[in-house]
Amino acid sequence: MSIQQLDMISPVATVLPDPPEDQVFTDEQWQTLLAIADTVVCNIRRSSEAHSSSQLALADAEYDQYVSEIRNSVTSPPDQAVLEQFLTESPTTTEAFRRELHRTLACHVRADAKKGVSLILSTINTRLGGLVFNGTTKPFHEHDLQARTAILQAWSQSYVAPIRIVSRALELLTKSTWVRTSPTIGPVLGFPRAPVHGQPGKGFDFKFLTCPSGCGAEVFETDVVIVGSGCGAGVVAKNLAEDGHRVLTVEKAYHYGPEHMPMSELDASHHLFHGGGLQPSDDNSMTVIAGSTWGGGGTVNWSASLQTEGFVRKEWAEAGLGHFTSAEFQDSLDRVCKRMGVSTEHIEHNHANRVLMEGARRLGYAHKAVPQNTGGNKHYCGYCTLGCGSAEKQGPVVSFLPDAARAGAQFMEGLEVESVIFDDSKGSKTAIGVRGKWTSRDGKSSRDVVVKSKRVVISSGTLFSPLILLRSGLKNPQIGRNLKLHPVQFIFGIWPDEIRPWEGGILTSVCNEFQNLDGHGHGAKLEVMVMLPGWILPILPGLAADYKKSLLKFKHMSGFFSIVRDSGSGQIYPDATSGQPRIAYSPSALDRQYCLEGMLALAKICYVTGASEIHTVVDGIAPYIRADHPPVTDDEGLDAGINHPAFQSWLATLRAAGLNQPSTKFGSAHQMGSCRMGVSPRTSVVNPRGQVWDTKDLYVADASVFPSASGVNPMVTNMAIADGISRGLSRELKKEQEGTVGSGVAQRSVL
Numbered sequence: 111m112s113i114q115q116l117d118m119i120s121p122v123a124t125v126l127p128d129p130p131e132d133q134v135f136t137d138e139q140w141q142t143l144l145a146i147a148d149t150v151v152c153n154i155r156r157s158s159e160a161h162s163s164s165q166l167a168l169a170d171a172e173y174d175q176y177v178s179e180i181r182n183s184v185t186s187p188p189d190q191a192v193l194e195q196f197l198t199e200s201p202t203t204t205e206a207f208r209r210e211l212h213r214t215l216a217c218h219v220r221a222d223a224k225k226g227v228s229l230i231l232s233t234i235n236t237r238l239g240g241l242v243f244n245g246t247t248k249p250f251h252e253h254d255l256q257a258r259t260a261i262l263q264a265w266s267q268s269y270v271a272p273i274r275i276v277s278r279a280l281e282l283l284t285k286s287t288w289v290r291t292s293p294t295i296g297p298v299l300g301f302p303r304a305p306v307h308g309q310p311g312k313g314f315d316f317k318f319l320t321c322p323s324g325c326g327a328e329v330f331e332t333d334v335v336i337v338g339s340g341c342g343a344g345v346v347a348k349n350l351a352e353d354g355h356r357v358l359t360v361e362k363a364y365h366y367g368p369e370h371m372p373m374s375e376l377d378a379s380h381h382l383f384h385g386g387g388l389q390p391s392d393d394n395s396m397t398v399i400a401g402s403t404w405g406g407g408g409t410v411n412w413s414a415s416l417q418t419e420g421f422v423r424k425e426w427a428e429a430g431l432g433h434f435t436s437a438e439f440q441d442s443l444d445r446v447c448k449r450m451g452v453s454t455e456h457i458e459h460n461h462a463n464r465v466l467m468e469g470a471r472r473l474g475y476a477h478k479a480v481p482q483n484t485g486g487n488k489h490y491c492g493y494c495t496l497g498c499g500s501a502e503k504q505g506p507v508v509s510f511l512p513d514a515a516r517a518g519a520q521f522m523e524g525l526e527v528e529s530v531i532f533d534d535s536k537g538s539k540t541a542i543g544v545r546g547k548w549t550s551r552d553g554k555s556s557r558d559v560v561v562k563s564k565r566v567v568i569s570s571g572t573l574f575s576p577l578i579l580l581r582s583g584l585k586n587p588q589i590g591r592n593l594k595l596h597p598v599q600f601i602f603g604i605w606p607d608e609i610r611p612w613e614g615g616i617l618t619s620v621c622n623e624f625q626n627l628d629g630h631g632h633g634a635k636l637e638v639m640v641m642l643p644g645w646i647l648p649i650l651p652g653l654a655a656d657y658k659k660s661l662l663k664f665k666h667m668s669g670f671f672s673i674v675r676d677s678g679s680g681q682i683y684p685d686a687t688s689g690q691p692r693i694a695y696s697p698s699a700l701d702r703q704y705c706l707e708g709m710l711a712l713a714k715i716c717y718v719t720g721a722s723e724i725h726t727v728v729d730g731i732a733p734y735i736r737a738d739h740p741p742v743t744d745d746e747g748l749d750a751g752i753n754h755p756a757f758q759s760w761l762a763t764l765r766a767a768g769l770n771q772p773s774t775k776f777g778s779a780h781q782m783g784s785c786r787m788g789v790s791p792r793t794s795v796v797n798p799r800g801q802v803w804d805t806k807d808l809y810v811a812d813a814s815v816f817p818s819a820s821g822v823n824p825m826v827t828n829m830a831i832a833d834g835i836s837r838g839l840s841r842e843l844k845k846e847q848e849g850t851v852g853s854g855v856a857q858r859s860v861l
Contacts (some may be wrong), residue, residue, distance in 0.1 A: 112611045121499055122301045122369045124161070124377045127553070130210040134224060134366055139231040143280070144202050145212070145251035149258040150284040152654040153200040163254040165200075166655055176655065184662050185608045188298045196298040201284060206291040210376065214287060216765060217574035218386035218787065220509055221687040223279075230276050243273060259654045271772070273290045274395050278775075282397075283716075285648035285657075286388065290376040295643055299664055304499070305372065305615060311501030313367040314512040316404075319358075319522045320559045321548050321557035328548070329557050331857040332358040332520070333625075333843060335544055337527045337578065339363075340406020341375075342812035342823050342832035343569035344506030344514070347448060349836040351517035355843055358520060358561060359511070360544075362526040362570075364551050365404035371497030375644030378496045379859075382410050384573065389679070391693040394594060395771055398778045400573055404523060407571070408505030408825060411779075412616040412640060415452040415483040416822035418830070421631045422675075430789035433796055433834065442830035450504035451485035452549050452826075457488050458616020462638040462668035465603070465618045469715030471635070473752075475623035479639075482618065483825075486743040492612045495640050510829075524549045525559055530582040530808060541566040541585075542807035544807045564846070565807050565839060572814040573691040576682050579785065579795070579802065579810075586803060588795050592786040593680040594819035595778035598671040598696045599769060600649070600713040603721035603755045608665050611641035617823075624711060625675065626705050631821065632677045634708030636715070639669030649727050663723075670715070671707025671777075675821035682784045691795075697776055702769040705776070710761055714752045726764065729773040734760040780824050785814035787831075800835035813837045 135143065145164065153165040154176070160167035168176060177197075181187035201207040208821050215224065218826065234241035237247040244250060244261050253261065265277035289295055296303065313678065321328045333356040336343045338694070343359060351357045366373070367380060379387040384402035391398065394723025401407035418434070427435040457479055459467065470477035483504045494503055501508055515521070516535075525548035532539045543562040550556070566574045574592040617638050627633035639646070646669055652660055656686070709726065713734070716724050724734040741749060752758075788794025791803035802808045811832040813824045820827045 113829060116496065121373065121391060122365060122481040124370055124373060124381055126377060126380055129209055130216045132216055133217045134212065135228055135231065138235060140234055140631055142231045142242055142250050145209075146262065146303065147201040147207075147282055147284040147288070149255060149262055150281050150653055151201055151288050151657065152255055152259075153203065154197040154655055154658065156783075157603030159717050163848060166255050166289065168205040176659070180659055180662055181545055184658075184665055185606075186665070187662070188301070190311065192297045194293070196294040199838060201288045202688050204291055204293065210455060211283070211287050212290050214283070214382075214386050216389075219694075220685060220690075226272060227276055227280070230272065237694060243268070244269075247530065249801055255654065262653055275772070279390070279394065280438065281653070282388075283463075283629040283647055286644065289647045290374075290644045292378065292644045295647070298662065298849070299643065300610070301612060301643055302388075303374070303493045305493045308500045308502070310499050311368050313369075313507070314515065316365055316511070316515065319520060320366070320550065321555070321556060321559065324557070326558070327545070328557050329562065330358060330559070330564045330851070331546045332356045333563060334358070334565045334567060334817055334839070336567045336569055337362060337544060337560045337567035337573060338406060338574075338812065339404050339511065339521075339681050340401065340812065341408045341506055341570060341828045343406070343567070344408065345832040346569060346811050346836040346839075347514035347519050348517070348565050349833065350840055350843075351514040351519035352472070353840040353844070354847045355404060355840065357514060357519040358522065359514070360522045360527060360546070360561065361404055363403045363524045365507070366497065368497070368501045369498050371499035372493035373448045373496045374703040375642060376497065377639055379644075382497060385690075388689075389573075389693065391695045393696055393772060394775065395696045395778050396693065396778055398595065398781065400571065400779075400781060405505050405507035405511070411505070411823070411825055412487065412580050413482045413503050414617045415447060415450065415824040416620070417447070418827045421626070421820060422818075423822050431787060431817060433798060435847065439830060439834060443826060446826060446829040446833055448513075449482070449509055449755065450483035452481045453482050453486065454479040454481050456484065456486060456488045457482060457615065457618045457822040458488055459618050460490070460492065460535040460611075462606075462611060462641065462670065463615070463617075464672065464718045465668055466476065466521060466621060466636065466638055469719045470621045470623070472718045473711075473714060475621050475711065475715075477619065477621040477623070480620050482615065482619050488665065490614050492641060494614050494616065495642070495645070500531075503811055524551060527578060529537055529578065530568075531560070532582070533564075533688070538808040539804065539808075540714045540808055551851045552609050565809065567809045567811050567836075567839070569810070569812045571812055572784045573682055573693075575810055575812055576784045577684050577691055577793075578690070580684060584805070585792055586795055588786065588791070590682040590784050591679070593682055593693070593781070594676050594783040594816065595695055596673050596782075596819060597676060597701055597705060597778055599709050599774075599776060600726065601670045601672070601709050601716060601718035602646075602650075602725040603664050603668050603670070603719075604723040604725070605668070605720060606666070606722050608666060611667060611668050615806055621715075624704070627707060628677070628700070632675050632700070632704060633670045634674050634704045635821075636708055636712055637671055637673055637752045639671050641667070641669055646855040650725075651861045672705050674705045674714060676701045676710070696771060698754070702771075702774070706769050710765060713761060713764070716750055719759055720848045724760075727775075728764065728767060728769065731764055731767055732853070734784070778839050780820075781825055782812075782813045782816040785810045787815040797809065799838050800831075809835060809839060
């Protein structure tokens with residue numbers, strides 16, 4: 111099926127919010143910012159066709175050579191007309207880029223960060239600032255493209271930290287926004303809007319409570335209110351509803367059915383992820399990706415369903431939480447996996463996962479297939495981080511939440527909970543409900559809401575659960591601390607043949623050889639990266655013509671990451687202006703070293719499986735180009751393999767460079783531990799039953815309660831812990847409710 115035919119059956123589009131009226135920057139600052147964007151991703155033309163100094167004008171022979179090099183770098187080059195449209199495109203040639211850049215800056219960038227960018231944009235256009243940072247008094251936008259490129263390259267290496275940080279942040283923002291809005295990326299790569307494999311599926315018909323217009327707060331009454339709809343919340347809702355309790359699950363985001371899935375990368379950044387999909391840490395060393403939609407992270411994760419490993423369970427048990435080595439916890443793990451149809455039986459590995467498995471085998475590294483929560487289906491789809499259009503991935507939206515609905519649970523989307531309501535009249539803080547603001551899907555209606563309940567379960571995820579507790583007046587200094595993020599770094603291999611890396615299950619294999627480098631369960635796992643343009647192309651290095659030339663190799667590329675079970679930790683706290691979560695986290699020196707060991711191993715895996723090029727995103731490390739180094743044999747005529755002197759020299763260069771701060775940026779898609787479970791309020795936020803210390807009837811059930819990093823993709827561990835917490839909670843409620851009969855649904859009134 112052609113790309114054009116696939117586009118005709120693409121998922122139903124979703125409506126993006128209009129950019130706010132706030133212009134964010136002055137006209138002069140916007141002029142500079144857009145000039146930076148058009149330098150990062152430049153318009154490339156023949157000199158005879160160029161009409162602006164902001165375009166890269168190449169003489170005919172130079173242009174022909176440039177195009178020839180691009181076409182020769184891939185086995186199936188695009189049509190000449192498509193390639194020329196791609197080369198002549200720059201960010202500001204499309205209105206969609208301008209609108210999305212405005213939307214992102216206005217809606218998702220912190221106020222202090224915007225002030226910093228604003229200051230630098232103004233400073234570099236003053237005579238003194240231009241002389242210091244540009245080497246000339248001429249404003250940035252008045253330079254030609256070659257001069258602007260040189261200035262940006264100098265900024266990225268500047269000894270002035272704010273210039274260096276802002277430069278790299280603007281480069282990432284430009285590339286990310288351009289890739290998601292470009293009309294030429296898909297055609298030039300042959301990347302289809304819809305998956306080639308699989309069929310559209312039918313989702314569950316959720317019914318959501320809404321609020322009529324009116325004065326005062328709309329009041330609902332129920333047995334248990336669950337704040338959140340992700341992996342922990344779904345399990346809690348199912349268990350409690352099936353045990354006969356009245357359940358109301360509320361979610362600040364909105365539901366989109368499989369007819370909208372997979373979303374475009376642009377739409378998904380707003381409808382499926384927190385903060386537009388890119389949430390930086392305070393020092394910019396980490397970029398955190400967190401789901402924010404109906405179903406939470408279970409809607410956008412990659413189907414990996416690994417159970418908590420024995421050494422982690424032992425560590426938690428030795429900290430006083432003996433439940434984690436009990437048969438009961440294993441039953442919870444097995445129970446949630448059975449509901450999702452977790453298995454390895456139907457896996458068909460794509461190229462990247464075959465490379466990881468075979469490369470690990472050749473090197474003698476421990477490796478295995480990763481169980482998938484695909485309900486016994488093969489599910490050969492690489493788009494599921496944008497939502498599952500086939501409804502085969504058995505996340506909460508497909509499994510636990512429909513089960514809860516069939517048992518009588520009720521749901522409300524668009525309700526952002528502000529705080530827990532406590533009754534202090536009996537000398538203790540007893541949770542009796544929550545308050546917040548409901549906003550209709552179209553944004554035209556809103557209403558204050560109060561939910562009265564016998565129990566409150568916070569399942570809003572590691573970023574938001576601690577903020578709700580803090581806004582509720584709780585003072586435990588452990589709230590928000592002990593944050594774990596599983597930092598990752600990337601290795602990309604390029605192979606001689608076209609791979610179409612976006613096809614196939616995303617993460618179906620893992621190499622565990624390096625997961626215990628300290629003898630205490632800390633180290634790196636080696637896994638496969640999602641390969642969608644909006645996830646990969648923005649982090650590839652390069653500017654201007656060099657950047658565009660490298661992008662077509664994406665069709666020949668597979669990506670991998672070294673993911674660390676972090677020994678260091680950070681903190682979640684509220685932004686002083688917006689109240690949104692701030693992330694204070696820097697990977698520790700030890701964790702950076704373990705991550706590097708994983709990267710070196712991944713490079714070897716790429717090498718032994720025939721990669722022609724091996725790339726990192728580490729500052730200053732050139733790619734290893736195999737074609738430059740003919741095979742070497744030893745004295746007996748045997749292939750040297752990874753012992754090739756040139757390859758060993760490149761590995762040594764990478765090891766010597768290290769993953770130093772602040773030049774190296776890490777990623778994270780796993781957030782854990784900010785409401786840690788423990789045996790004392792001095793070291794934790796919730797007790798072994800999930801109840802918040804020094805309160806009654808208030809629980810947390812999500813990945814924020816992990817005692818430390820799980821070391822595996824956290825979904826199954828999260829669900830199993832929520833399973834145990836909710837079953838204990840249900841037993842408590844049953845004891846209280848003996849002899850009483852409820853209506854089965856939440857009751858409504860007006861306050």
